[in-house]
Amino acid sequence: MARKPCDSSQEADVRKGPWTLEEDLILINYITNHGEGVWNSLAKAAGLKRTGKSCRLRWLNYLRPDVRRGNITTEEQLLIMELHAKWGNRWAKIAKNLPGRTDNEIKNYWRTRIQKHMKQANQNNFQQQSSSEEITDQAATINTSQVFGMAHHEPMETYFPPINSYMVHHNNLEPFPNTYLPPTTTCQSSFDNVYWSMEDFWSMQLLNRD
DNA sequence: AAACTTTCCAACCGCCTTGGA
């Protein structure tokens, strides 16, 4: 998952690769006391052998106290699909509409889950279409019972609209914009994640502050 | 149980934009 730390002698003063717990704590501690921003000088002042960019990324994508970790809920999933249909790969813009989620997370989610599913769906669609001449109007819209009547313990594949709801667009598979339905569902959020949380760090920080 | 394959995501890279000198 994480990359191998770069220990090249040429770049010995700039660390790369996965962040250690110690580095995380240094960064959290520094930002807690001094605030974020001016990342290059922050990295130096904090004594981290990281680039400012690396610090910024680590903070924004992982260490910020308001970063929401764990499974993307069905509401979030639907919102991502809706906003992606509207804006395309504007991940940062999409992320602004999902509090606590980062552009990186949404981008990863899209690529690994949604896009993959769409490709599969498109393949199935192709097979289906070759056996059936007619595409019905119903097939060109999202089946709401399929999308909204979902139980969150079911695999995500269950939740996706019929395969005809997607079109190929700009070398990507994108949801057909006009077929998207607003997420009016009251689906239960699934927050039964097992990720370790930075909340522990933050609790510690608050305790240590005077 | 070992070998191989696939999935997932943290982190990097490079390009673009912004703002100050």
Add this chain to the structure above:
DNA sequence: CTCCAAGGCGGTTGGAAAGTT
């Protein structure tokens, strides 16, 4: 206006973990 540094963003990669044979 130009230059430069820093920030922001989207695309891509590396490799651990999970799944399959």
